[in-house]
Amino acid sequence: MTQTDPGKTAEEKAQSRQETKQALKGFGRKKQNLIPILQKVQGRLGYLPREAMTEIAEYLNIPDIDVYGVVTFYNQFRLTPPGRHSVRVCLGTACHMKGGYITLDAWKRRLDINPGETTTDREFDMDTVACVGCCTKAPVTVVDNKPEGKVEPTRVDGILLAFEQEREVKDKEESESS
Amino acid sequence: MKSVSLSIDGKKITAKEGTKILRAALENDIYIANLCAIKDKAEPNAACRLCFVEIEGEEEPVTACTREATDGMVVNTRGERALELARTGFELLMASHPVDCANCPANGVCELQKIAKHIGGKLKTKRFRQLLRELPIDDSNPLFTYDPNKCVLCGRCVWVCRQRKETALLGFAHRGFKRVVTTFAGEPIGAERCLDCSACVEVCPTRALAFKGGEKGLGYRGWVV
CATH class of the missing domain: 3.10.20.740 (Ubiquitin-like (UB roll))
Structure with missing residues (x-):
C-alpha cells in the first residue's frame, strides 16, 4: 500500500506539519523514541500523513524510509485518515473457516477500498483483524467497536443500508430544523 | 591481533x-x-x-x-x-x-x-x-530497474545505500509476506533523490536490481563491497 493523500491542500499539509512539531516537544532526539512519537502524533492527527513522517525523521535524524518502515510494520499505525465509521473484518481461525474472506470481499466491493484504506468521502475506513474473541458468531465484523455476528455478504448490505437510512433521517431533521 | x-x-x-x-x-x-x-x-x-x-x-x-x-x-x-x-x-x-x-x-x-x-x-x-508476490516493476531510474518479485530480502542494497549517502533511500517496509525493499512511501526509485551511484545494483545477488541494457551479470561484485 502506498501513501496516498489525494486532494490534500497545501494548507492542510502545513497544519499537519505544525501539529507534528507541537507533538514532538518534550521528546528527546533518540531514535528509540520513534514509536512513542508515532503514537502521540497519530493520537493528535488520527493517522500519520506523509508530512508528519518526514518531520519525525528529520527530528530524530534518521532516514524517512525507516519511519515508513516502522509505520507499515505495525497494524496500530495508519497511513490514511480514519473514516467516520470503522469496519474491522475478522480473519481469525474461526472466521476464516466460516468464510471471512468472502465477507472481506463483500466489504471491499461495497466500499470500493482495500484493507487499510478509507473511502474518498471519508465515511468508512476498513481493515482486517486477527481475532476479536467472539468466535461463536463467526464470521465477525466489528463496526464502530460493536461486533456484528454472522456477517454474510447480505448482512454487509444490511449494515450499510442502516447507515444510509441513519444519514437520511439526520439530513431530514437538519433541513427541517433550519 | x-x-x-x-x-x-x-x-x-x-x-x-x-x-x-x-x-x-x-x-x-x-x-x-x-x-x-x-x-x-x-x-x-x-x-x-x-x-x-x-x-x-x-x-x-x-x-x-x-x-x-x-x-x-x-x-x-x-x-x-x-x-x-x-x-x-x-x-x-x-x-x-x-x-x-x-x-x-x-x-x-x-x-x-x-x-x-x-x-x-x-x-x-x-x-x-x-x-x-506479483508486485509492479519499477523502471523509473535511468540506470537500473527494480523488480521486487525477484528480491530475496537479503538487505545488501539497504546496507550499501546507507554507506554512501547522508540519508538512505532504500529500506524495508511492511511485514511478513508483504515485506519489501522500498523507498519512503513506496515512491519510484528514480525520483530525484537517488544519487545513481548504483552500488545497490552491484551487490544484488538475484538481479532484482539490474542494470538497464541487459548485459549479463554486468556489475555484480558479490559480497565484497
Missing part, C-alpha cells in the same frame, strides 16, 4: 581472532552458500539462512555467518544435516521467487542458480506451494 587456526573441509586455515567462519572460508576459496553476507559489515544480516555448516562436537548445524572461528575448530561445510537445512531455507525462498530463468537477465550468473547447484537444491520447489 591474535590469529586462530582451524580446519574447514579438511583444509587447514588461519584467520584473525573474531573472524566469522563464513568469512574465513570465503577468503580461503572455500565456498559456503550465502546471499546476505557483506564483507565490510561487522554484524551479519543473518537473513538468508543458507550458510549452515557442521562443527565437530556440536549436535546442531550453525550459520557460518554468525559463529566466530576458534582455535582448533573443525568445520564441515558439506554435512548432510547442514545442507538439508540450507535446502529447506532455499526452497522456501524459491517458493515466492518467479522461476523464468530463460527470460531473466541473471541467467547463468545468478547466485540462486549457483546455490541450487552447490547445495543440491531445486529452483522449482515441489515441496512447497508456490506463492508469488
Whole structure:
C-alpha cells in the first residue's frame, strides 16, 4: 500500500506539519523514541500523513524510509485518515473457516477500498483483524467497536443500508430544523 | 591481533581472532552458500539462512555467518544435516521467487542458480506451494530497474545505500509476506533523490536490481563491497 493523500491542500499539509512539531516537544532526539512519537502524533492527527513522517525523521535524524518502515510494520499505525465509521473484518481461525474472506470481499466491493484504506468521502475506513474473541458468531465484523455476528455478504448490505437510512433521517431533521 | 587456526573441509586455515567462519572460508576459496553476507559489515544480516555448516562436537548445524572461528575448530561445510537445512531455507525462498530463468537477465550468473547447484537444491520447489508476490516493476531510474518479485530480502542494497549517502533511500517496509525493499512511501526509485551511484545494483545477488541494457551479470561484485 502506498501513501496516498489525494486532494490534500497545501494548507492542510502545513497544519499537519505544525501539529507534528507541537507533538514532538518534550521528546528527546533518540531514535528509540520513534514509536512513542508515532503514537502521540497519530493520537493528535488520527493517522500519520506523509508530512508528519518526514518531520519525525528529520527530528530524530534518521532516514524517512525507516519511519515508513516502522509505520507499515505495525497494524496500530495508519497511513490514511480514519473514516467516520470503522469496519474491522475478522480473519481469525474461526472466521476464516466460516468464510471471512468472502465477507472481506463483500466489504471491499461495497466500499470500493482495500484493507487499510478509507473511502474518498471519508465515511468508512476498513481493515482486517486477527481475532476479536467472539468466535461463536463467526464470521465477525466489528463496526464502530460493536461486533456484528454472522456477517454474510447480505448482512454487509444490511449494515450499510442502516447507515444510509441513519444519514437520511439526520439530513431530514437538519433541513427541517433550519 | 591474535590469529586462530582451524580446519574447514579438511583444509587447514588461519584467520584473525573474531573472524566469522563464513568469512574465513570465503577468503580461503572455500565456498559456503550465502546471499546476505557483506564483507565490510561487522554484524551479519543473518537473513538468508543458507550458510549452515557442521562443527565437530556440536549436535546442531550453525550459520557460518554468525559463529566466530576458534582455535582448533573443525568445520564441515558439506554435512548432510547442514545442507538439508540450507535446502529447506532455499526452497522456501524459491517458493515466492518467479522461476523464468530463460527470460531473466541473471541467467547463468545468478547466485540462486549457483546455490541450487552447490547445495543440491531445486529452483522449482515441489515441496512447497508456490506463492508469488506479483508486485509492479519499477523502471523509473535511468540506470537500473527494480523488480521486487525477484528480491530475496537479503538487505545488501539497504546496507550499501546507507554507506554512501547522508540519508538512505532504500529500506524495508511492511511485514511478513508483504515485506519489501522500498523507498519512503513506496515512491519510484528514480525520483530525484537517488544519487545513481548504483552500488545497490552491484551487490544484488538475484538481479532484482539490474542494470538497464541487459548485459549479463554486468556489475555484480558479490559480497565484497
